[in-house]
Amino acid sequence: MRMSLIVACSVVGGSLTAADVVLASGFQLKEQSSSKLGNAFAGAGASGDDASIMFYNPAGIALFKNPQAMAGVAAIKPTAKLGISSATDGTGGTMSGGEGGDAGSLAAVPSAYLVAPVNDQVNVGLAINVPFGLRTSYEDDWAGRYHAITSDLETVSITGVASLKLSDKLSIGGGPYVNYARARLTNAIDFGTICVGALGAGSCSALGALPQQADGKVDISGDDWSMGATAGLLYEPVKGTRIGLSWRSQTKVSVQGDADFDVPDSARALTATGAFTDSDISSTVTLPETIGLSLHHDITDEVAVMGDVVWTAWHRFEELRIEFDNAAQADSVTRENWNDTFFVSLGATWRPDDNWTLRTGVAYDQSPVDANFRTARIPDQDRYWLAVGADYQVDDRWKISAGYTHIFVDSAALDESSAAAGTLRGTYEGSIDILTVGATLRF
Numbered sequence: 001m002r003m004s005l006i007v008a009c010s011v012v013g014g015s016l017t018a019a020d021v022v023l024a025s026g027f028q029l030k031e032q033s034s035s036k037l038g039n040a041f042a043g044a045g046a047s048g049d050d051a052s053i054m055f056y057n058p059a060g061i062a063l064f065k066n067p068q069a070m071a072g073v074a075a076i077k078p079t080a081k082l083g084i085s086s087a088t089d090g091t092g093g094t095m096s097g098g099e100g101g102d103a104g105s106l107a108a109v110p111s112a113y114l115v116a117p118v119n120d121q122v123n124v125g126l127a128i129n130v131p132f133g134l135r136t137s138y139e140d141d142w143a144g145r146y147h148a149i150t151s152d153l154e155t156v157s158i159t160g161v162a163s164l165k166l167s168d169k170l171s172i173g174g175g176p177y178v179n180y181a182r183a184r185l186t187n188a189i190d191f192g193t194i195c196v197g198a199l200g201a202g203s204c205s206a207l208g209a210l211p212q213q214a215d216g217k218v219d220i221s222g223d224d225w226s227m228g229a230t231a232g233l234l235y236e237p238v239k240g241t242r243i244g245l246s247w248r249s250q251t252k253v254s255v256q257g258d259a260d261f262d263v264p265d266s267a268r269a270l271t272a273t274g275a276f277t278d279s280d281i282s283s284t285v286t287l288p289e290t291i292g293l294s295l296h297h298d299i300t301d302e303v304a305v306m307g308d309v310v311w312t313a314w315h316r317f318e319e320l321r322i323e324f325d326n327a328a329q330a331d332s333v334t335r336e337n338w339n340d341t342f343f344v345s346l347g348a349t350w351r352p353d354d355n356w357t358l359r360t361g362v363a364y365d366q367s368p369v370d371a372n373f374r375t376a377r378i379p380d381q382d383r384y385w386l387a388v389g390a391d392y393q394v395d396d397r398w399k400i401s402a403g404y405t406h407i408f409v410d411s412a413a414l415d416e417s418s419a420a421a422g423t424l425r426g427t428y429e430g431s432i433d434i435l436t437v438g439a440t441l442r443f
Contacts, residue, residue, distance in 0.1 A: 026314055026338060026368045026380060027134040027153070028290075032056070032111045034072030034438025037403035038389015039347030040361030043306025045232065045244035045294030047349075049357075049391070050399070050440045051113035054125045056292060057232040057246040058161035059173035061125045067116040072401065072438025074111075078104030080136070080379060080430040082414065087143040089211045089422040090193035096212055100142035103379070104430065107135060111438075120165070127159040131179075131248075132287060136377060145188040145215075146421035148376040155181040159230060174231030179287075181253055182223040185377070187421075189216045189276075191267035194420060198270060208266040216264055220281060220322075222257020240298030250289040250316060256282050259324065274328030283322045288313040302352070308345045314338040314368035334375075338368040345385065359389040359403065371413050379428045381412035389436075399440040407432035 031037060033052035036044045045057030051070040053060030080103040087095035115125040134153040138144065156179070163173035192211040195204040204210055232246035261276045271277055292310040299305060317338040323331050347361030363385035369378065389403030412428040 026312070026317070026341070027132050027378065028312060029109060029131055029133050030343070031074035031076065031109050031434060031436065032129050032131070034070075034074070034111075034403060034436040035359070035389065035391055035401035037074065037405055037434065037436045038359030038361065038387055038401075039306060039349065040345040040363035040385045040387040040405065041343075042308045042345040042347030042361045042363070043294050043296040044308055045246045045292050046234065046242040046296040047294075047304070047306055048242075050401070051115045051125065052111065054113060054115065054127050054161055054173075055111070055129055055131075055159070057173070057234060057244040057294060058125070058159075058175060058230050059163050059171045059232040059234040059246070060244060061115045061123045061161065061173060062163040062165045062171035062234060064115050064123060065117060067114075067443040068440060069112075069114045069443070070438060070440045071112040072110070072436055074109040074434055074436045076107045076109060076432065076434050078107075078430060078432045080104045080428055082144070082376070082379070082426045082428050084143055084424070084426040086425045087423065089146070089190055090418075090420050091196060091211045092422075093211055095143040095422065097141045097143040097145060098139065099426075100138035100144055103136040103138055103376075104432075105135060105137060109133070122165075123163045125161045125163075127157075127161070129157045129159065130155055131157050134378065136379070138376070140188070144376050144424045146190050147416055147418075147424050148185075148187050150184065150186045151377045152184045153181070154183070155179055161230065169236050171234045172232070173234075174229065176227060176229050179226045179228070179251060179253070180223070181226070181255070182221075183255060183257070184219070184221040186217060186219045189218055189261075190214075190420065190422070191216050191264060191270060191276075193422070195267055195270060197419075207269065209264075214264050214266045216267065216276070217262040219260045219262075220257065222255040222281065222283070224253050224255045226251045226253045226287075242296045244292070244294035244296075246292045246294070248290045250313065251287045252284060253287060254282065254284045256280070274326060276329070277326060279324045279326035279329060281322055281324055283320065285320065286316040288316050302350060304349045306347050306349075308343070310343040312341050312343070312368070315340050317368070335373065337370065337373050339370065341366040341368045347387075355393045357391040359387070359391075361385070361387040363387070365407075372415065374412060374414055375416055376414065376424060379412050379414060379430075381410045381428070381430075383410070383432070384408045397442050399442075401436070401438045401440070403434075403436045405432075405434040407434070
């Protein structure tokens, strides 16, 4: 029996509260720099504006001659509303309930960095980030409640890196990182439909367990630690022109947690075999590696242009399998079949004086999800970014940064179905607004 309660255990790769429609490529987050958001992250691995370069290219910390600390936060407000064209339960009956409201919610994504020179050739750095994430939430009684209600992912990534300057033109860098991921997802269960399928309509009518009249709920949560590595190089063929190449490894996340079932009294007979009882669960998902190419070119002392191309190996996300320790509960398997993606951005900066740096950028953010595999938990679609930002040098030590991005999201058709949850069809309309603020301290 396929159960919709598992669809989003992509939770294993989450982030500090960010709605999926906000994310770059599936449930990946790019919002790791309060300054580079203003360039739509163009040149993020080659422009040495501040210590946040270490997330996008660890070799970039070789650009700093003095210790530097940076901290910032991105406030993300997505909007994702599903216009339902049809919704049925597992027996084909029309679903009760509304369209679920706005699945997006305001989120905060923090980041922090510290870089310090060891000698003329070696620098070291420490970063705290949230590189993956998902949060969607619908009303409890909406028409798609058997497919999804809440999907909430939280992760923290801690990375230690070192760079080595091989020459005046070439530097390399890299280091390990550790991820902590925590996840929670819920949805309703139509025990009435399950009862009719198992015992027949007559018996279920006597029990008061008919479709949509005996709703229960499942709440799944779990967490895990995982490890990976990052590496990169930075090449400056001529002064003011830099090329960055970076890699961040795949990681296997093995979530361990539990499933808590809420079964109405009218459906208690369905638990006689041991099914739908609280159980430990486990799931293993491979988070994809990324390869990024960054370019930065100073046209003059005041004007610079930059670009970025990032490839993400989402083909590794082929299926989502949840295993229950309860032998009476069959594994839940959801085919994902995601595709590799590209994020492409172009940006420019202008320094009108010694205090101000003004930024702008555009980007195309490709979705890994084919329409026939889109779900209410991950209503992913292609996005287009338009960004602006500014840095202000307060004094010799302090700089503050801010950026704003509006993301235009393509309409996303949904056609989701399962034997237990029924069908859910419609179209998502959405957009995202992101505001970042941060501060840099030079020692």
